[in-house]
Amino acid sequence: MSSLTTGSGNSGFSKKTLLKGLSGFGKLLLFVYAVVTLYPLYWLFSSAFKTNQDFFSNPYGLPTEWMTDNIFRAWELGNMGRAMLNSTIVTLAAMVLTIIFSLLAAYALSRFQFRLKKVIVMLFTVGLLIPIHSTLVPLFIMMNKIGLLDTYGALILPYTAIELPIAIFLGMAYMSSIPREIEEAAMIDGSGWWGIFGRMILPLCLPIVATVSILAFLRFWNDFSFALVFINTQSLKTLPLSLSLFSDGFGTDYSLTMSAMAIAVIPTIVAYLILQEQIMKGMVAGSIKG
Amino acid sequence: MRPQRKIGLVLLIMTLILAACGGGQSSNQTGSGSSTSEEKVKLTVWHNFAGDDLRAQTVRSFIDQFAAEHPEVTLDAQAIPTDGYRQRLSTVAAANEMPDVFLVYAGSQSAEFHQANLIQPITEILDAHPEWRDSFLDGAFDPYEFEEGQFYSAPIAMSATSMLFYNKALFEQHNVEVPTTWDELMTAINTFNDNGVTPIALGNKAPWVAQSTIIGAIADRVTGTDWFVNAVAQQGAKFTDPEFIEALGYFKQLVDNNAFQEGANSIDNTQAEQYFIQGNAAMMISGAWTLTNLAASATEEQMKDIEVTVVPAIPEGRGEANTITGGAGGGMALSSRTEGKAKELALELIYTMSGPEAQKAIAESNSMVMYDTEIDESKVTPLYYKAFNLVKSSGITPVYDAYLSAEAAEVINNGLQEIMMGGSVEEVAQRLQDAQARSATP
């Protein structure tokens, strides 16, 4: 894409400087927008180190006294070490399942014509519309009957199921713009569908895999309702439950809440930064090929 | 008829298919802890004392004590965040999978659980310790006595919900008398407003606050307690009666005189407490929880100006002055499915968690109890000590949402917010009446 701006070299000089000026102004706007958007992050981390009094009397500034102790107390009281391990296991497992199953399904749905296709697409569309709280009680009763309750599976399977529709739709939309010639060439080589999917399509899908991963990661990592209801055993509890421990309906211990949230947000930031690079790698690979 | 049965079968088949496909996650079943030998009894207890505050720590310590004293019990104690406690309990109730012992709130929640046969009486453990049973304050068992002489829980908290906290320094500075009558209150409100001080701090984002702390106290002073009891039962009194309209009118008078800070409906209780403690507001009408919260988060410097008294009298009204709305708070309940040896031990656990020692320790963690106990002044904050004695010397009148149906409570909660936004008093009264009538006559 970077070639675009240089490509307009045949237009007049003045237009070029004007464009440059415009892009300078645009950059400034973007920068301001970014700062506004980053502010809550700053706010979260600075609040995490405040005492409760400081949090209220000085909500926007830096802590008057840095309470590093908050972090340790939140970590310990919220049993956050164990919770983070559980969250990681559940999130990664559900992510892997979501990606594999959704890409396969998206490929089948975007490349083939078959009888039940419309029905299946409709079914997945319904999946986009579901307010998750409405599935809580039926899922609880069902998983209780089959003994799935209170296991990692009680989170992994519903998470996967809930994320599948979005993942499939994004996958379908993305694959529909991959040219069919790629497969035709492969078919002449004698590859079967599995080979084509594994060797040709999957690598091309890296950006959408990364996109789906980010969305899935955030949803699974932050889910409160399922984690609250489907898990009983203390040692299986996930992070979001640790975050709401410090509020009892009559009052909230904001400094501990903020500390716990600051701890919990770090993995999501790391995950986002890594996955974002993957999205971009896909782009670089694409442009080199051209 | 149970709607879930038929579908359950279909589900079972589907899941078997799923499991056969290798999608089952059975390998994740935790082996640890479930390897109970025959004589070990498994007990689960759920509560919401999850936080870092003194009371939560105290209650948890009694659970630990029980576990230490009873090695024969595998105790699964779960501290569930309050935000999700109700939802969690409702969901397991749907599947009839209640834990053995769990915290219930006084009012509609425990009543609904009783009606659905999810809990059983704990009378026998009370009878086994008569000196304990008799030390509870009057009315402690009211919300839990669903049948004559059968008690379903013993409260471990008292909800004293309407105390008038005030900032002595601000009253002195602006030369205002601490109000003892409604007229004096209005004078104080106007004086503070003229001087740019918020008269009353209120954080009514969670809409139960104004209902629990303010309307109960005002209404009782206007209508008297008997009228309210009759209106709840829908016998000879209605919420559309002139006395209740008048009571709502007093609340509206507060709103119209800008007694509360702007946007009171969009800030939460903690924020309002902080607004008050920082000296931005002269008064705050709030409950015992404010004592617990302030003990945890306010400095001594801030606390030294804070005093506590009762809500001013309304001389024209039919109710008594010098009362505080309150009553039994939550208590531990026993699942109706717990039987035999497990039941015996579960009752023992309830006794440990709500017995005389626990009551005293909870009272000394800056939270009120429904139990006659002496507390050590040096262990609590001075403000709590004052409040503790104030409550002992005042009459107790009902809190609205402890008696109204869940639906009617929701209506009055939202109705008060509506009045604060300029809504009509009569309409709110009408809707409250409709909702209560619906649930009182099934």
Next chain:
Amino acid sequence: MPTAMRSKGFIAIALLPALLIFLTFVIVPVFWSAYYGFFSWKGFGDATFIGLDNYTEMLKDPVFWRALRNNLILVVSSIIGQVPVALILAILLSKNSFFTRFIRSAVFMPMVLSTVVVGLIWGYIYHPQFGIANYVLELLGLESWTRAWLSDPKVNMLAISIPINWANIGPYMVIFIAALQNISPEIHDAAKIDGSAGWNKLKSITLPMIWGTVVVTIILCISGSLKAFDHVMIMTGGGPARSTELLATYMYNSTFAVYRYGFGSAVSTMIMVISALLIGLNYIITRRKPS
């Protein structure tokens, strides 16, 4: 070359795992819950079949209509607020320099933060006494505009829609960036030769190429807005006096606050019916556009 039979086998095996999990853990519970919608049931104890009573009661309840109106405000504001902004950001930021990388991460940050943090910080921005919003207005000399943003029923739904849109732009931007990369370089070269750039290129090349993705994002906007829950629950809880109630909070409150599980199930079924209608409408509208 794969035979038709082999294709069939591939299709079946490719779809099977997704379908199985999805049917078991989403579709079955949904129909199950819809079934409860015909009962008067507290969520425990006995249930009584009452036919369509829950639905007729809902349609008569002014709160339901207010919630629906609020949801529609969110749908409209998210379609006009999120999709274009996300697309523009994606086009501007799909280069890979330090600057764009920084901005991209920043735009995405509100999504990374849990909704609780976003709700809390915006609660502070709108705080009637210490809020930044009012402070800025005062600085600009617009004191008459200051107000309690979240409790004034005239503006609170609008005030709430801003953080919701702001927080959700990130994922749409990422989705668009992924889609933009899929446009092959040959097409960019062709565009260069044609001399089309800027708006023209967007209209005649970029948009048609990623139209499938645009449609999906609009669908996600609609379904996401109708399911919106967390931000409102944290900022206002649906109040004051139910003025910011959404269908999902309406359902949640019916189910878990007043023990009307059957009614709550009817509401969630209604949410799905309404979303399905809107998405159908969206398909009809977007189909006319170039594909």
